[in-house]
Amino acid sequence: MSIDRHVGQRIRDLRTMKGLSQQQLARLIGVTYQQAHKYERGLNRISAGRLFHIAQALFVQPSWFFEGLAEHDESHDMSPRQRLCLEMARNFSLIKDEKQQEALNQMARSLVTHLDSEQAS
Numbered sequence: 851m852s853i854d855r856h857v858g859q860r861i862r863d864l865r866t867m868k869g870l871s872q873q874q875l876a877r878l879i880g881v882t883y884q885q886a887h888k889y890e891r892g893l894n895r896i897s898a899g900r901l902f903h904i905a906q907a908l909f910v911q912p913s914w915f916f917e918g919l920a921e922h923d924e925s926h927d928m929s930p931r932q933r934l935c936l937e938m939a940r941n942f943s944l945i946k947d948e949k950q951q952e953a954l955n956q957m958a959r960s961l962v963t964h965l966d967s968e969q970a971s
Contacts, residue, residue: 853919855892857901860915862890863928864908866936869944878907 865875876886879900888894889904896904898912905912928936945951
């Protein structure tokens with residue numbers, strides 16, 4: 851995987867986790883939606899200054915976008931399960947009511963406990 855694609859994938863994953871659309875990220879960093887899309891796909895190279903601005907907008911250090919690059923290759927792309935977990939985290943973060951968040955968390959805990967007890971039987 852190229853460095854540009856790796857960085858773009860990291861931007862996309864973090865943007866998704868934070869519950870932002872590509873349009874929202876584009877506005878935050880002062881580019882068009884199309885440009886943000888090309889950054890995320892690794893089609894356009896991101897300058898150091900722009901990457902710093904993206905890092906500030908997403909509240910991470912610029913180095914975060916390069917983590918895992920050394921061991922990353924085509925076979926390590928995100929699995930459907932990892933994508934689902936990322937989407938669940940994003941959706942959970944969009945729930946504003948803390949009681950609803952806690953109810954959902956309790957339900958997940960209950961499912962895990964129920965599955966653990968079934969497997970032990």
